[in-house]
Amino acid sequence: MTTILKCKYCNDPLSGRVDKIFCDPYCKSAYQYQEKKKTPKSLFEKVDKQLKLNRKILKQYNKDGVTTVREEMLLREGFNPKYFTNYWKNEKDDVYLFCYEYGFLRKFDKRKKLYRFILVQWQAYMD
Known part of the structure; x- marks a missing residue:
């Protein structure tokens, strides 16, 4: 049984490398921005x-x-x-x-x- 990997931000199915986390640079950037907003400002x-x-x-x-x-x-x-x-x-x-x-x-x-x-x-x- 194969597991379908999904984008960490938008949950779309991923294709390509096995260690891929995001489907495109936009999702990667949006995810990082969202995570940064969660941390309190210094x-x-x-x-x-x-x-x-x-x-x-x-x-x-x-x-x-x-x-x-x-x-x-x-x-x-x-x-x-x-x-x-x-x-x-x-x-x-x-x-x-x-x-x-x-x-x-x-x-x-x-x-x-x-x-x-x-x-x-x-x-x-x-x-």
């Missing part, structure tokens, strides 16, 4: 994902190189100010936090009683 992957999201949001809101936005707008998009790659301190001792080349400074607007972010882009003089 701290590195979580931090890297948040840094990339922060950078994307800062870039999206900072078209002119310098702009001011309400804190709630960035937070609503998924921005997390706890994640940054570097910082820069100006002469007034304000500390700008950066996600790669896009930076932000959290300031309280006394007049409107809410927090705002001043968004900047990294400049050569900041080195």
